[in-house]
Amino acid sequence: xxxxxxxxxxxxxxxxxxxxxxxxxxxxxxxxxxxxxxxxxxxxxxxxxxxxxxxxxxxxxxxxxxxxxxxxxxxxxxxxxxxxxxxxxxxxxxxxxxxxxxxxxxxxxxxxxxxxxxxxxxxxxxxxxxxxxxxxxxxxxxxxxxxxxxxxxxxxxxxxxxxxxxxxxxxxxxxxxxxxxxxxxxxxxxxxxxxxxxxxxxxxxxxxxxxxxxxxxxxxxxxxxxxxxxxxxxxxxxxxxxxxxxxxxxxxxxxxxxxxxxxxxxxxxxxxxxxxxxxxxxxxxxxxxxxxxxxxxxxxxxxxxxxxxxxxxxxxxxxxxxxxxxxxxxxxxxxxxxxxxxxxxxxxxxxxxxxxxxxxxxxxxxxxxxxxxxxxxxxxxxxxxxxxxxxxxxxxxxxxxxxxxxxxxxxxxxxxxxxxxxxxxxxxxxxxxxxxxxxxxxxxxxxxxxxxxxxxxxxxxxxxxxxxxxxxxxxxxxxxxxxxxxxxxxxxxxxxxxxxxxxxxxxxxxxxxxxxxxxxxxxxxxxxxxxxxxxxxxxxxxxxxxxxxxxxxxxxxxxxxxxxxxxxxxxxxxxxxxxxxxxxxxxxxxxxxxxxxxxxxxxxxxxxxxxxxxxxxxxxxxxxxxxxxxxxxxxxxxxxxxxxxxxxxxxxxxxxxxxxxxxxxxxxxxxxxxxxxxxxxxxxxxxxxxxxxxxxxxxxxxxxxxxxxxxxxxxxxxxxxxxxxxxxxxxxxxxxxxxxxxxxxxxxxxxxxxxxxxxxxxxxxxxxxxxxxxxxxxxxxxxxxxxxxxxxxxxxxxxxxxxxxxxxxxxxxxxxxxxxxxxxxxxxxxxxxxxxxxxxxxxxxxxxxxxxxxxxxxxxxxxxxxxxxxxxxx
Numbered sequence: 001x002x003x004x005x006x007x008x009x010x011x012x013x014x015x016x017x018x019x020x021x022x023x024x025x026x027x028x029x030x031x032x033x034x035x036x037x038x039x040x041x042x043x044x045x046x047x048x049x050x051x052x053x054x055x056x057x058x059x060x061x062x063x064x065x066x067x068x069x070x071x072x073x074x075x076x077x078x079x080x081x082x083x084x085x086x087x088x089x090x091x092x093x094x095x096x097x098x099x100x101x102x103x104x105x106x107x108x109x110x111x112x113x114x115x116x117x118x119x120x121x122x123x124x125x126x127x128x129x130x131x132x133x134x135x136x137x138x139x140x141x142x143x144x145x146x147x148x149x150x151x152x153x154x155x156x157x158x159x160x161x162x163x164x165x166x167x168x169x170x171x172x173x174x175x176x177x178x179x180x181x182x183x184x185x186x187x188x189x190x191x192x193x194x195x196x197x198x199x200x201x202x203x204x205x206x207x208x209x210x211x212x213x214x215x216x217x218x219x220x221x222x223x224x225x226x227x228x229x230x231x232x233x234x235x236x237x238x239x240x241x242x243x244x245x246x247x248x249x250x251x252x253x254x255x256x257x258x259x260x261x262x263x264x265x266x267x268x269x270x271x272x273x274x275x276x277x278x279x280x281x282x283x284x285x286x287x288x289x290x291x292x293x294x295x296x297x298x299x300x301x302x303x304x305x306x307x308x309x310x311x312x313x314x315x316x317x318x319x320x321x322x323x324x325x326x327x328x329x330x331x332x333x334x335x336x337x338x339x340x341x342x343x344x345x346x347x348x349x350x351x352x353x354x355x356x357x358x359x360x361x362x363x364x365x366x367x368x369x370x371x372x373x374x375x376x377x378x379x380x381x382x383x384x385x386x387x388x389x390x391x392x393x394x395x396x397x398x399x400x401x402x403x404x405x406x407x408x409x410x411x412x413x414x415x416x417x418x419x420x421x422x423x424x425x426x427x428x429x430x431x432x433x434x435x436x437x438x439x440x441x442x443x444x445x446x447x448x449x450x451x452x453x454x455x456x457x458x459x460x461x462x463x464x465x466x467x468x469x470x471x472x473x474x475x476x477x478x479x480x481x482x483x484x485x486x487x488x489x490x491x492x493x494x495x496x497x498x499x500x501x502x503x504x505x506x507x508x509x510x511x512x513x514x515x516x517x518x519x520x521x522x523x524x525x526x527x528x529x530x531x532x533x534x535x536x537x538x539x540x541x542x543x544x545x546x547x548x549x550x551x552x553x554x555x556x557x558x559x560x561x562x563x564x565x566x567x568x569x570x571x572x573x574x575x576x577x578x579x580x581x582x583x584x585x586x587x588x589x590x591x592x593x594x595x596x597x598x599x600x601x602x603x604x605x606x607x608x609x610x611x612x613x614x615x616x617x618x619x620x621x622x623x624x625x626x627x628x629x630x631x632x633x634x635x636x637x638x639x640x641x642x643x644x645x646x647x648x649x650x651x652x653x654x655x656x657x658x659x660x661x662x663x664x665x666x667x668x669x670x671x672x673x674x675x676x677x678x679x680x681x682x683x684x685x686x687x688x689x690x691x692x693x694x695x696x697x698x699x700x701x702x703x704x705x706x707x708x709x710x711x712x713x714x715x716x717x718x719x720x721x722x723x724x725x726x727x728x729x730x731x732x733x734x735x736x737x738x739x740x741x742x743x744x745x746x747x748x749x750x751x752x753x754x755x756x757x758x759x760x761x762x763x764x765x766x767x768x769x770x771x772x773x774x775x776x777x778x779x780x781x782x783x784x785x786x787x788x789x790x791x792x793x794x795x796x797x798x799x800x801x802x803x804x805x806x807x808x809x810x811x812x813x814x815x816x817x818x819x820x821x822x823x824x825x826x827x828x829x830x831x832x833x834x835x836x837x838x839x840x841x842x843x844x845x846x847x848x849x850x851x852x853x854x855x856x857x858x859x860x861x862x863x864x865x866x867x868x869x870x871x872x873x874x
Contacts, residue, residue, distance in 0.1 A: 013086045013824055016085070022174070026178075027182075039076075043828065054774070057831060058837075066854040066858060070857055073862045074185065077868060078185075080825055081146065085146050085153070088615065092150075096621050097218060098622070099586075099629040100218060100222060100629055106637075121231070123635060126624075128239075129242065129387060130243070130384070131606050131607070132196035132199060145176050147206065148176055149173060186864060193253055204379065210617040212375065213372075214621055215624040233373060235377065236377040237628065239385070242387065245259055245261070246386045247387070247388075248388070255449075260453050263457055265324075270380070271320040271321035271324070271339065274317050275314060277372045279314055287359075288305070290355045290359060293354065305355075309351065309352065340381070341381065341458065342376060380460060385461065386461060388454065389468060390468065391468045392475040395475065396475075397443060399412075399419075400412040402438070403422075420477065420513075427481050433481070447482065448482070454486070463493075464529050465494045465495065469500075473517075491523050495571060499573070504532070504537055504549040508556035508560055511528070511560055515560065527566070527569070529571055530568065530569075532554060534550065534573055537549060541657075542722075543756075544727045545655070547752075551593055551752055558598075568599045571602040586630040590639055590751045593641070593752075639751045646742070649746065653730045656734060657726045664725060677784065680717075683863065715867070716867075720767045724764070725791075729794065732801050747805070747806075761814075762812065764802065765818070774834065774837055778841055779841060825871075832862050832865045832869065836863070839859045
């Protein structure tokens with residue numbers, strides 16, 4: 001069966017490539033199609049190791065004009081796009097319920113008691129936080145065409161199609177591919193935070209709205225059939241939050257006005273979707289019989305009581321939808337009939353549900369009505385919960401200004417003890433701290449205005465307030481005081497984000513200080529959120545040291561929560577890539593410390609990974625199944641706590657890995673010059689990707705470069721350096737000095753250690769020293785070439801070491817599907833790399849003359865195309 005699907009995928013890729021070829025021929029002629037086909041064949045042979053074909057590609061591109069290079073770049077970027085679409089459709093055609101099948105097979109084999117299953121299911125709490133800031137390289141208009149194309153591919157693979165129907169679908173496929181070819185693939189301007197938010201709303205509308213109730217229905221059916229356990233009506237095992245329009249850390253484009261607008265647009269989209277649901281429900285629920293509670297609401301004269309109670313609610317949602325649109329357009333609509341709370345929706349739905357059950361119509365209640373109830377629990381009338389994120393320095397700046405204004409000194413210069421004393425005194429004070437006529441600076445005013453937006457909106461529209469670069473207890477208390485002073489009369493959860501290596505190591509001390517304060521424990525009321533940063537810690541200290549620091553930090557925080565009797569929810573700020581903490585969901589969850597899932601699982605879904613996991617209903621349902629099954633398994637079969645000898649070894653490995661990494665990235669004076677010329681890091685800034693700047697500080701150097709472009713730049717050259725640098729050298733060194741039995745035991749029995757090696761396995765499959773060498777040969781001056789050679793030597797040695805450790809003959813031996821996936825795209829990626837090398841050389845020689853030309857456009861197309869082919873950006 002597997003080989004049939006593999007063959008079908010390859011056939012689909014070839015078919016789509018042929019249609020694209022016909023499109024190119026229709027516009028540019030047979031000669032151009034022949035040239036592109038020749039480049040494709042040379043690319044495939046080059047990837048397979050034919051040096052002559054590699055040289056041929058270089059010479060071919062040298063002889064082309066800028067406009068011709070742009071055409072070639074567009075063609076291969078489109079090929080890769082089509083390959084990804086084919087693979088998404090292929091994956092969605094697999095058994096979407098496979099994760100649940102595996103879970104229930106495991107549960108049956110373990111012969112667990114019903115009570116254990118019921119307890120684990122009741123604790124299931126998956127909060128997926130959608131973020132757009134990493135880099136979504138594909139324009140929304142093209143994403144729409146790609147979704148249509150995926151639907152067509154689903155249709156064309158149905159064996160029941162007759163010839164006429166097949167011709168019609170094939171014509172539509174050709175139409176969509178032609179539309180995409182004749183559409184500019186690179187935005188002319190960066191997306192705004194509002195654009196990003198709308199994109200997130202569309203993922204919910206087009207995929208998750210259908211997938212969530214389907215997934216919950218499937219899980220509920222399996223639980224009932226196997227264990228007699230049902231998901232209660234008030235269960236919300238899956239929910240969604242967002243950073244789009246709320247994450248202002250280093251992004252001056254996210255203002256209080258933007259946040260206010262995004263909140264309204266989310267309510268508008270939710271009103272639209274619930275209006276559609278209610279309209280279908282009032283059509284279907286035509287029955288007369290109802291219970292006394294419903295009859296009391298609608299009156300004795302209502303012949304169709306369900307319709308009688310649903311229609312007024314439907315009208316209110318329509319008024320909400322249209323009224324918000326009018327308000328955003330500058331009008332002044334009557335807001336009295338707008339739906340403002342989830343209770344207004346759920347009270348009516350649950351009244352109908354109970355009535356149907358009481359009157360012998362549970363089969364009706366458990367149909368479309370139950371789906372709408374579950375959507376209301378998951379999404380609510382605000383669609384998703386908006387997180388607010390800001391840097392701790394911005395909050396401290398507020399208090400520096402106010403203390404100077406009040407003649408109390410400069411808050412920024414105070415000791416941590418003095419800061420805490422001041423904040424605690426003000427938190428307990430009954431008078432306001434900020435004077436009405438205080439002339440605050442623009443930056444301070446913006447922080448205060450954001451807090452007032454929170455105060456002006458419903459508690460249920462927000463998730464948590466995250467503090468970047470939190471390092472002290474005062475960083476958390478400062479936000480709580482700002483919220484109170486701004487009129488927020490409910491305890492908004494405030495989460496410190498520990499992201500550097502030092503911050504992770506100090507996080508237990510910070511949280512102990514906070515939880516030791518009586519006022520603070522009263523504020524959190526038994527629920528504490530802590531965010532663990534993956535991107536910056538890896539950029540700071542390398543992948544291995546960061547991974548172990550994250551593990552130890554979580555372990556200590558879990559113990560601390562137990563000590564203070566607080567429910568701890570750990571929020572994992574993972575990226576899509578390995579270098580930013582990315583791991584397949586199942587492996588990531590099973591490598592967590594024991595007990596770390598008891599307070600729920602909250603994780604960021606970043607950038608393009610949202611599309612790959614949730615872009616289509618079947619994919620979304622499968623992804624939700626992977627998360628749920630992994631979490632339930634981890635709760636019922638927790639991973640072992642590491643033995644002391646394992647800890648000792650991994651601590652040595654992490655310390656050695658950190659030193660190896662920093663010796664190259666921080667201490668070697670040739671590193672920064674090499675990085676600047678060997679990768680397209682500087683050219684990335686010209687690509688209009690996310691709304692957020694590439695650097696936290698525009699004038700900063702490599703230390704201020706965000707983790708996202710840092711990863712992106714190395715992925716372009718296939719060195720993918722941040723994910724592996726120094727790791728295997730450290731493991732090899734510690735192994736050679738240690739008991740072989742203990743090292744083998746770690747690999748066999750400890751999911752955390754095994755997952756580190758699994759991550760490297762995936763990374764090494766994406767790495768290609770030959771491509772990196774080709775960049776160096778053309779772009780790196782002779783006096784720096786030794787640096788790249790040394791890095792590639794370490795990469796090759798690291799691959800050999802990993803294979804020896806895992807006793808594998810080749811990379812990704814245990815993941816044939818993943819290996820095949822990369823192989824399919826590799827032949828199309830190869831020409832893009834050589835094309836980018838040619839373009840980088842031309843762009844750098846042209847300097848400012850390259851701006852806004854075909855040359856710069858071609859450069860951006862190759863950056864986007866390689867990102868698409870690698871299936872990740874940052």
